[in-house]
Amino acid sequence: DTGVSQDPRHKITKRGQNVTFRCDPISEHNRLYWYRQTLGQGPEFLTYFQNEAQLEKSRLLSDRFSAERPKGSFSTLEIQRTEQGDSAMYLCASSTAGNNEKLFFGSGTQLSVL
Amino acid sequence: DAKTTQPTSMDCAEGRAANLPCNHSTISGNEYVYWYRQIHSQGPQYIIHGLKNNETNEMASLIITEDRKSSTLILPHATLRDTAVYYCMGAPNFNKFYFGSGTKLNVKP
Numbered sequence: 479d480t481g482v483s484q485d486p487r488h489k490i491t492k493r494g495q496n497v498t499f500r501c502d503p504i505s506e507h508n509r510l511y512w513y514r515q516t517l518g519q520g521p522e523f524l525t526y527f528q529n530e531a532q533l534e535k536s537r538l539l540s541d542r543f544s545a546e547r548p549k550g551s552f553s554t555l556e557i558q559r560t561e562q563g564d565s566a567m568y569l570c571a572s573s574t575a576g577n578n579e580k581l582f583f584g585s586g587t588q589l590s591v592l
Numbered sequence: 593d594a595k596t597t598q599p600t601s602m603d604c605a606e607g608r609a610a611n612l613p614c615n616h617s618t619i620s621g622n623e624y625v626y627w628y629r630q631i632h633s634q635g636p637q638y639i640i641h642g643l644k645n646n647e648t649n650e651m652a653s654l655i656i657t658e659d660r661k662s663s664t665l666i667l668p669h670a671t672l673r674d675t676a677v678y679y680c681m682g683a684p685n686f687n688k689f690y691f692g693s694g695t696k697l698n699v700k701p
Contacts, residue, residue, distance in 0.1 A: 482635070513691075520679055520691030521636065569635050581628075581689060583635025 482584035484570050490590045498556045499587045503572030510553050513569040560591045596680050601696040610667040614680030617661040623682040627665045631676045670699045
């Protein structure tokens, strides 16, 4: 399978714990995006990378959130001191920058904070 | 980024054409109109995009009005597997994509 892979699919954690999600993009894609989606809403943009550079972060991304993409390949999204409001689906997408950019999404990581 | 307006939900009979409208009156000249869909519990899936001209691919057709203020996604022969939330958005080149709340399409037997 050469699609976007996200791990884990589901994560249950207690409030105050740290969690880390991983995304493996399609290998030739130089852009990688993170989105968050809550029930009944469309995906909300969090941040994106071009190669290893993090080019933009949403105001939604508080100081407790950090994302990395070392070497421009896989990416990790870490949430520190989780809160119940962080419960959501975290989606990763990758693409090739250009006029006809198309995002290819993974199946997401469903986070539940108890 | 262009703001988009879509109906909250629509019904369509299986085998009939599904026509999903989208208003994007604030779209700028360099923004493409993109359509994605999201089937329950999956990540969004790219359908089609266009700038000015109508577009067709194996999944759907996209009709963009001449003033580019609105568009219609057409699924020519809807099946039960097309039941999903459909998102329309305007996206500038080389930049991020903003999803709205989309249209929930219910395809009924």
